Amino acid sequence: MLNNKADTIENYILKRLAEQAEGCVELKRTELADKISCAPSQISYVLSTRFTHERGFTVESRRGLGGYIRITIIEDVALEKKLMYENMINEIKPDTPFEGIKSMLDYLLENRLITRREAEIVAQTAANLYISSSEKKISAAERAKLIRSIFVTLANIT
Secondary structure, three states, X not given: OOOOHHHHHHHHHHHHHHHOOOXXXXXXXXXXXXXXXXXXXXXXXHHHHXXXXXXXXXXXXXXXXXXXXEEEEOXXXXXXXXXXXXXXXXXXXXXXXXXXXXXXXXXXXXXXXXXXXXXXXHHHHHHHHHHHHHOOOOOXXXXXXXXXXXXXXXXXXX
């Protein structure tokens, strides 16, 4: 027996995903809410808590009359994370501004790939490296190398 509406919504979506060979399903929030007899906000809650990136899903949502929810199963979450980190690491160059590093950290934090504590520690370390570079204590190339090594460590622990 199902515990609550959230379980009902999750099971319905999982059943629909299982029926699709391509591992992707498009649903209309209001139609789904009517079918399951729940509020659209309950669907939003289930999507944000049970169909997360960490659990192997991507959710794309568009509101309005032509709105939809597209849920896709990520075939290999680990591979996707690895590629995302590799992309970030490759973007860190001697001329990358601090704001670029901060933006990468914000992305990782928003997608729950790092904690707020980790983000703050890395941001402060990067800020100190930028200061050292501006004071000519280290070169921009050395700064970039050090920041890349921090992102490599993050990639290995998440």
